[in-house]
Amino acid sequence: MLKLFIRNFVKQKTVGILNISSLSLGIMVSVIVGLWTIQSFSFDNFHTNGNRIYRSITQVKVNGVENLYPSIFKPYGEEAIAKYPDIEAMCRVVINYNNEEVWVGNQIYPDSKTLIADNNFFTVFTFPIIEGDNAASVIDSPDKVVISEKAAKRLFPGENAIGKTI
Structure with missing residues (x-):
């Protein structure tokens, strides 16, 4: 079988190259496609109720151009719940x-990636909280923030970030 393949490949190189390509x-x-499918089904699977979390997308058409935004307005969400x-x-x-700046004292950290979320974020999503309050009260007022472990090490090297002002 291999001899036949080699013989035909030598005689018809163009066809052989096209077939192999x-x-x-x-x-x-x-x-x-298989790897993309596996990644899609495993993305954010670590959340406790991940199979019950959905994302709403706003579709806006401006000047004939359709745009999709990964968020909705608060009144829409309240009406949907009702x-x-x-x-x-x-x-x-x-x-x-x-990519706003984050200030720690007089030090500026430009291009910091930030999210703005409702106060029930940690009751919907189950990201682990390493230090600080429990999930229900970690961001229960506007003057509280949550930072990742990587951000804490970058913003407060060698010290505990809890109670510090950002």
Whole structure:
């Protein structure tokens, strides 16, 4: 069988190269689609109620151009909760695309990635809290923030970040 393949490949190099290339491309696309599917089904699977968390997207058409935004307005969420009793809670999470500065004392940390979320964020999402209050009260007032362990090490090297002002 291998001898036949080599003999035909030597006689018809163009056809052989096209066949091998298309077979390689087909296998490569199948592997990429498979890996993408596995990643999609495993994304954020660590949340306790991950199968009950949904994301709403706003579709806006301006000047004939359609844009999708990964957020909704608060009145829409409140109306949805009132209209559909299956919705248990609504939590808005807004990514701050402005890459605002974070100030710690007189030190400025530019291009800091920040999120703005409702106070029930840690009751909907089960991110682990390493230090500080419990999930229900960790951001129960506007003057509280939560930072990641990586951000705490960057902003407060060698010291405890709890109780510090940002």
